[in-house]
Amino acid sequence: MLSFVNDYSEGAHPAILRRLSETNMEQLPGYGSDHYCASAKDRIRKACGTPDADVWFLVGGTQTNQNILDAVAPPYAGILCADNGHINVHEAGAIESTGRKVLAIPGHDGKLSAADVSRWCEGFFADANHEHMVCPGAVYISHPTEYGTLYSAAELEELSKVCREYHLPLVLDGARLGYGLTAPDADPDLADIARLTDVFTIGGTKVGALFGEAVVFTHTPAPKHFLTMIKRRGALLAKGWLLGLQFDTLFTDDLYLSISHHANEEAGKIRAALKAKGYRLANEASTNQILVTMDHATIDRLSHQVGMGFMLRVDDDHDVMRICTSWATTDEHTDQLIALL
Amino acid sequence: MLSFVNDYSEGAHPAILRRLSETNMEQLPGYGSDHYCASAKDRIRKACGTPDADVWFLVGGTQTNQNILDAVAPPYAGILCADNGHINVHEAGAIESTGRKVLAIPGHDGKLSAADVSRWCEGFFADANHEHMVCPGAVYISHPTEYGTLYSAAELEELSKVCREYHLPLVLDGARLGYGLTAPDADPDLADIARLTDVFTIGGTKVGALFGEAVVFTHTPAPKHFLTMIKRRGALLAKGWLLGLQFDTLFTDDLYLSISHHANEEAGKIRAALKAKGYRLANEASTNQILVTMDHATIDRLSHQVGMGFMLRVDDDHDVMRICTSWATTDEHTDQLIALL
Amino acid sequence: MLSFVNDYSEGAHPAILRRLSETNMEQLPGYGSDHYCASAKDRIRKACGTPDADVWFLVGGTQTNQNILDAVAPPYAGILCADNGHINVHEAGAIESTGRKVLAIPGHDGKLSAADVSRWCEGFFADANHEHMVCPGAVYISHPTEYGTLYSAAELEELSKVCREYHLPLVLDGARLGYGLTAPDADPDLADIARLTDVFTIGGTKVGALFGEAVVFTHTPAPKHFLTMIKRRGALLAKGWLLGLQFDTLFTDDLYLSISHHANEEAGKIRAALKAKGYRLANEASTNQILVTMDHATIDRLSHQVGMGFMLRVDDDHDVMRICTSWATTDEHTDQLIALL
Amino acid sequence: MLSFVNDYSEGAHPAILRRLSETNMEQLPGYGSDHYCASAKDRIRKACGTPDADVWFLVGGTQTNQNILDAVAPPYAGILCADNGHINVHEAGAIESTGRKVLAIPGHDGKLSAADVSRWCEGFFADANHEHMVCPGAVYISHPTEYGTLYSAAELEELSKVCREYHLPLVLDGARLGYGLTAPDADPDLADIARLTDVFTIGGTKVGALFGEAVVFTHTPAPKHFLTMIKRRGALLAKGWLLGLQFDTLFTDDLYLSISHHANEEAGKIRAALKAKGYRLANEASTNQILVTMDHATIDRLSHQVGMGFMLRVDDDHDVMRICTSWATTDEHTDQLIALL
Secondary structure, eight states: OEEOSOSOSSOOOHHHHHHHHHTTTOOOOSTTOSHHHHHHHHHHHHHHTOTTOEEEEESOHHHHHHHHHHHHSOTTSEEEEETTOHHHHSSTTTTGGGTOOEEEEOOBTTBOOHHHHHHHHHHHHHSTTGGGSOOEEEEEEESSOTTSOOOOHHHHHHHHHHHHHTTOOEEEEOTTHHHHHTSTTOOSOHHHHHHHOSEEEEEOTTTTSSSOEEEEEOSSOOOTTHHHHHHHTTOOOTTTHHHHHHHHHHTSTTHHHHHHHHHHHHHHHHHHHHHHTTOEESSOOOSSEEEEEEEHHHHHHHHTTEEOEEEEEOSSSEEEEEEEOOTTOOHHHHHHHHHHO | OEEOSOSOSSOOOHHHHHHHHHTTTOOOOSTTOSHHHHHHHHHHHHHHTOTTOEEEEESOHHHHHHHHHHHHSOTTSEEEEETTOHHHHSSTTTTGGGTOOEEEEOOBTTBOOHHHHHHHHHHHHHSTTGGGSOOEEEEEEESSOTTSOOOOHHHHHHHHHHHHHTTOOEEEEOTTHHHHHTSTTOOSOHHHHHHHOSEEEEEOTTTTSSSOEEEEEOSSOOOTTHHHHHHHTTOOOTTTHHHHHHHHHHTSTTHHHHHHHHHHHHHHHHHHHHHHTTOEESSOOOSSEEEEEEEHHHHHHHHTTEEOEEEEEOSSSEEEEEEEOOTTOOHHHHHHHHHHO | OEEOSOSOSSOOOHHHHHHHHHTTTOOOOSTTOSHHHHHHHHHHHHHHTOTTOEEEEESOHHHHHHHHHHHHSOTTSEEEEETTOHHHHSSTTTTGGGTOOEEEEOOBTTBOOHHHHHHHHHHHHHSTTGGGSOOEEEEEEESSOTTSOOOOHHHHHHHHHHHHHTTOOEEEEOTTHHHHHTSTTOOSOHHHHHHHOSEEEEEOTTTTSSSOEEEEEOSSOOOTTHHHHHHHTTOOOTTTHHHHHHHHHHTSTTHHHHHHHHHHHHHHHHHHHHHHTTOEESSOOOSSEEEEEEEHHHHHHHHTTEEOEEEEEOSSSEEEEEEEOOTTOOHHHHHHHHHHO | OEEOSOSOSSOOOHHHHHHHHHTTTOOOOSTTOSHHHHHHHHHHHHHHTOTTOEEEEESOHHHHHHHHHHHHSOTTSEEEEETTOHHHHSSTTTTGGGTOOEEEEOOBTTBOOHHHHHHHHHHHHHSTTGGGSOOEEEEEEESSOTTSOOOOHHHHHHHHHHHHHTTOOEEEEOTTHHHHHTSTTOOSOHHHHHHHOSEEEEEOTTTTSSSOEEEEEOSSOOOTTHHHHHHHTTOOOTTTHHHHHHHHHHTSTTHHHHHHHHHHHHHHHHHHHHHHTTOEESSOOOSSEEEEEEEHHHHHHHHTTEEOEEEEEOSSSEEEEEEEOOTTOOHHHHHHHHHHO
16 A cells, blocks of 8 residues: 555665675674764764764664753753654653653744743743752754754754753754755755754654664764763664664765655645645645645545554544655655545 | 741641650651551541551652652653642652653643543543553642642542543642641542542641651552662651651641641631732632732732742733741731731 | 674674565555564564564664563562673663662673572562662573573573562573574573573574564563553664564574574684684683683784684783674684684 | 660650750741751851861751762762662662662772772773773762771772772762761761762761751762752752751750760670670671671570661571660660670
């Protein structure tokens, strides 16, 4: 059956599999100390225009958020994020498992506004009892958000300013970063993101890799003993070169951007078709996630032919569904879907 | 200066100090294995009409919530509570420090409704991704709430029913339970509370003791190794008889109820005076916490003569302030306050 | 340079890479709910002769130990293990990070004896203060051990008996299980291990896979919500079929056993050569890890031509070094090493 | 029955009860912000000769160790201590509950030697794999130790030097500090301890208070947000002045020292009697804990008339028992005990 359920339903871009095969019997040192990791880190630093950035690789997204936030915020401090933020709703309490509270603020189409963060912090520190409360220790955003929306460069700039005012590291979850960098209305580029955040991730799992997330500490190196912290969380991959090789491939000849761009183009075609057919889109997102309101009859009809994701209930007759393209989506799949809509 | 800031500004009821003095040089075994603890537990079981209840004593409120929830809910499960619940806002992340997420639901005058819990649980289990989310592990309520309000017996009955339907232990934080049991409109009595909850606490710190909270496991004993769990959390008092002696005294000749009743009477006089003078009360509470909206000029004027607590900002000119009576409030203090209002 | 540093220096057995390529564009559901995982679980259950066993897949070894012990022992209970056990020395405190104490007992060539466990438990429960101490919650052993040694079936039987007597789950870390099952003096087979332990793992990372550990709950299913627990620890692989595919391949036509057997044969040749040349072996192990005492001059000379691992200092002139073969070791590599010794 | 089981079997020195009564109805601000705490801190700073020390008060010993170590060592770092250290054996895993490993080193009569710490650290950092292991984060000692023994000033000086070399905070658990400061062979005084450690505690629970431990950060203030950390661990006493009042009393007119001295004198009489009667003492301790080897017949005979503590089994016929005096021991009790021996 045709599936637009998510962007991690296939393996990896063929170029990655090819390199895994070519290097398979090369004897390499473990835990990311190999030359492929070194090369991948260099390529990422170059792509970001940050020669001094400290780059690490981890396996999965929840694991990555957990390890980053564990490293940048003290255990007694909370993590500010939009209420629909991945860490708040879909990571099974991974952040709380490390002793930290997630401090959720209502989001705007999945985004956290600088004004909201500022107001929250001002209120917090004005409270005479704030030492009895969970102080903020970092700010977490997703770009694209869980709803496919994007921060403008100006929005990011403002958020960054508020974070610095309150000495809060700004952490950007880029699980789908490629789709954000290559969207028609993409605004901040890699250099902007590296300049405005303290740590950000470059998702591989959803953008062409078998698995893997790159973590970029932009202005200061990762905290001392970060490798030990990763090991302690059970997150240190023995054959670390598998991560290096994949990111080295993705950051060669702009492969990461070109496959992301492709997914956005396929999404664009689907969006145009949905609009033409009178469907109502739930937001203005231009990345690979399409949120569309459908009535139950349509959902039932489609469910036998194409996989989509459920997002939320609108009313007794309508749900918001998610249609997700990816680096692996073919023109043929897109055409089949459009024909079904 | 006159203080109505809170209900833990004085030491203990004189009868408690007297017994501490009388027994001071008696050699007693530690950690709550003494005969005063045994006697206090018996008195509490009798007062609750639950001969089989399992009673424990801890030192403070946050510690008590932390230890109870640690014992009744697995670490991966969250604790449902009203958004203004003490564990969600004023315990510095004590619950999250044990790895658990607090799942906050908007409250109604500080109360959690059975309908809201039911809707939340229904939505949770209907979500296809719920295994990637924090499942509920217990329900926490306060009675009286942090706003001084009370559950009716019917409300508690409904909550209890929902909790049992979803196999969620219902935990009632009775840090101010005495004030709730003796309010003019008090509805559930100790026996109701013991029948409808799985664990509840009887606050001593705010009701006549130097410190101490009794924990009542109503239907089944505390989980195996609860003493070890308490010790592991640094919460086991060496001279445990200090807790037993205090609760033994409070539960002799209904002292706990009579001193609570007194505090409510003083609060009643203040409420009547506030109404008579045209102040707006923030809710219908009848216990020892009075939430009243005041303009800033009034607040400024009073602040030089009487201590009150700030609750929340209403608008640029008004705040909700808290006036709190206690077992220690004298008629004279109340009269002085009323004269100042 | 020739490397016998460890058994995770190369990628994967070619059959695994081949299947990854063949299935690369197949759209599959995430998180282990795919048909490759189902098939792999079936093959493992068959190999163990346990039709009802509950099989799971995780990415790495430390992660696997952390997740299993988190699931089978309460947080306040400790994990009994040999003092050189991987969880005690080389996992950066991963077990303690979940709040649990590792209770280390001196090992015998890396093994924990039933008598020692029995004596420890007897002493513990006889101590009048044991409720103030960390009670045992599970027993952890490695097979082969970190020193390459093996439990006999009788030893395992005795350990199992003691564990059942004290209601302690017996957890066997089989990170190198293949090498243990196919050693010349291998005694317990898969069926014995399944019968005598409560949970055991089948290591892939060190035995032919890119990564991956299978977890077998032998007698009762994994605890409720185990998937949530894994997600909460950041250990749930999005493309779970990558694990299923690898184990499905390893458990087809006994590939897991045949590649393990090969590694042991190469180790056997090296051991014979070492003995012939007068080196002193540190123990009687017959698996793929060779522990040999060398003087510093020899170590220096070899270090330019072959990678070995340092195990421990013997005296000012001698160290115990580890020579490690694997599924990937070639006859040619072995011959080169022997020539150098 | 006569009890020499421990030093926390009675309430408090009468002077403390008197002050609690005198101040009972004084309205005071909570959480240690009152004037009695301020006064007590001043007196402690003066007694230590450290005008800039940062002093805090907590309720119990395990809680205090947990909160201090939580504050001074990162969660991924371990706590070095003697294997019989209180945190390693009798705190139910309180340190591990905060995610930290206790790194136990064999002690010498309960003491940790500078040479052992130095050797351990040297070995650790020399290990090529040490980033995969638990690095040291602090050193914990008890003075007097759990066996009643004392560090000499020279031993403390050496330990302090090693700790500084490795940038490890030296934490001294003074649960029985008074008995250590006033022993016949007491060597380091309060000023020495303040100079040589980074944090130390002054025990109240076992030395004349109802409860309470003072924590002295000697050279730098407590870490930022220490109050929040304490609250988060459920360890912040609402009526904090109860701690301040007790320590203010204990540090007035050297009460803390004079009552400790008395306990040591009583212990001295018992030791002399034991020696005269041919008993074998287990160590050279001169503080209030007497460790003495007894045969089972003697233990049985005495057990009907006097409470003693069991320490450890020597052989099939002998145990080491503990006889413990305290501030509350009377000459009469001591004479009775001696008559029984």
